[in-house]
Amino acid sequence: MSSTRTFAVTLTIPDNEAFTAYETLGRLGVQAARVVRADIWQFEVDESSGDLASTVASIETIHNPNKHRLAERESDRPAPGEVWIASRDETPATVVAGRAIAGVRAIRRRTAWRLLDDSGRDVAPADLDRAVETFLCNPAFQVAITV
Amino acid sequence: MSARVAVVVFPGTNSEDETLRALFAVGLDGELVHWSQPERLGRFDAFVLPGGFAYEDRIRAGAVAAHDAVMDPVIDAAQAGKFVLGICNGAQILAEAGLVPGTGPLRRPTAAFAPNASGRFQSVHVHVKLAVPPERVPLLAGIEADAVIPAWASHGDGRLAAPTEELARIGRDGHLAFVYCDRDGNEVPAPNGAALNAAALVNGAGNVLAIMPHPERDGWTYQHLDASRDAARGDTRATLAPSGGIRLFEHFARAVCGGVPA
Numbered sequence: 001m002s003s004t005r006t007f008a009v010t011l012t013i014p015d016n017e018a019f020t021a022y023e024t025l026g027r028l029g030v031q032a033a034r035v036v037r038a039d040i041w042q043f044e045v046d047e048s049s050g051d052l053a054s055t056v057a058s059i060e061t062i063h064n065p066n067k068h069r070l071a072e073r074e075s076d077r078p079a080p081g082e083v084w085i086a087s088r089d090e091t092p093a094t095v096v097a098g099r100a101i102a103g104v105r106a107i108r109r110r111t112a113w114r115l116l117d118d119s120g121r122d123v124a125p126a127d128l129d130r131a132v133e134t135f136l137c138n139p140a141f142q143v144a145i146t147v
Numbered sequence: 148m149s150a151r152v153a154v155v156v157f158p159g160t161n162s163e164d165e166t167l168r169a170l171f172a173v174g175l176d177g178e179l180v181h182w183s184q185p186e187r188l189g190r191f192d193a194f195v196l197p198g199g200f201a202y203e204d205r206i207r208a209g210a211v212a213a214h215d216a217v218m219d220p221v222i223d224a225a226q227a228g229k230f231v232l233g234i235c236n237g238a239q240i241l242a243e244a245g246l247v248p249g250t251g252p253l254r255r256p257t258a259a260f261a262p263n264a265s266g267r268f269q270s271v272h273v274h275v276k277l278a279v280p281p282e283r284v285p286l287l288a289g290i291e292a293d294a295v296i297p298a299w300a301s302h303g304d305g306r307l308a309a310p311t312e313e314l315a316r317i318g319r320d321g322h323l324a325f326v327y328c329d330r331d332g333n334e335v336p337a338p339n340g341a342a343l344n345a346a347a348l349v350n351g352a353g354n355v356l357a358i359m360p361h362p363e364r365d366g367w368t369y370q371h372l373d374a375s376r377d378a379a380r381g382d383t384r385a386t387l388a389p390s391g392g393i394r395l396f397e398h399f400a401r402a403v404c405g406g407v408p409a
Binding site: 016017020021024027028087088089093133134135136138139140141142 | 202203205206207210211214216242243254255256257258259261262266308309310313
């Protein structure tokens with residue numbers, strides 16, 4: 001019996017990649033006041049995975065406490081207003097940073113994006129779709145996952 | 148009069164100097180043009196997008212650069228028939244810009260140089276073989292059929308990836324410009340897991356070429372891994388002679404100069 005546990009890693013320092021996305025999307029005419037990015041790590045685990053959250057938090061490739069915030073998600077799907085970009089032909093990893101994690105059968109990584117308006121609310125779905133189609137996802141090898 | 152070739156430099160480009168040196172070696176008048184100077188690009192006869200990590204490969208390799216304002220005149224020039232050569236990161240940019248294979252709308256990529264199958268950055272010496280009839284690639288004027296070019300593959304994102312039907316079109320319609328091969332020209336599996344063993348793509352008109360391995364990094368005898376380097380040892384002139392991968396630039400020069408008054 002296995003289950004999926006999902007963690008989001010965000011930067012607590014300025015996110016240059018998100019800012020670059022913001023700038024490029026602006027050039028493409030996609031209006032957003034702010035672009036938010038997160039690394040999504042999904043672990044397919046069995047019952048012997050133990051305290052996975054502590055283990056993940058201790059792997060600096062995933063989470064460097066000097067600059068990252070780690071949070072476990074309740075859902076293994078994107079939140080409303082969020083899009084995950086994944087590789088279409090992804091082969092799940094079994095190790096991270098050269099290290100196997102007890103009880104973890106597979107590891108998948110996605111990039112989560114949210115576009116916020118001036119009031120901090122998600123932009124209209126059509127605007128997010130346009131951002132995905134014009135820039136955030138290369139459909140030749142990537143897939144966009146929404147709720 | 149020598150043809151003028153712009154070497155377009157993005158923040159994160161790292162191969163502009165050796166690319167420029169290769170252009171000089173074949174008699175082209177190369178010049179670096181930074182991303183902040185798109186207005187300068189109007190006066191060039193051809194363009195090279197060199198290797199590196201434009202914009203730190205943020206979002207995807209080549210994605211941000213493909214939408215940079217400096218690419219507007221490059222795209223316009225490509226559509227007007229001028230020659231555009233992309234090497235490594237430059238190849239990734241051309242794919243993200245939709246210029247290769249060029250089967251869809253601009254800046255809506257139909258193929259990608261995606262992360263290597265190994266999941267790691269790889270730096271290996273390779274040979275690549277022309278996989279289309281020479282007349283399909285006017286950008287490499289005079290190149291012989293089945294020409295084999297040595298180069299260094301040095302990338303983390305060099306695996307050609309595309310939907311099945313697009314890969315079929317790439318093969319069927321002559322967009323697969325070079326494949327990986329051994330020194331004798333026998334096709335070998337791509338070190339990065341690329342579909343079709345692709346090392347380079349060309350657009351329909353044959354004036355835009357995107358090649359992943361670096362011919363300019365095996366363009367001088369001292370850079371070769373074969374016996375020619377040892378044979379030249381002790382002979383400074385022979386050791387420093389342009390050879391090997393420089394052949395690709397010689398054909399590029401022949402193409403570019405074909406449209407420039409002597």
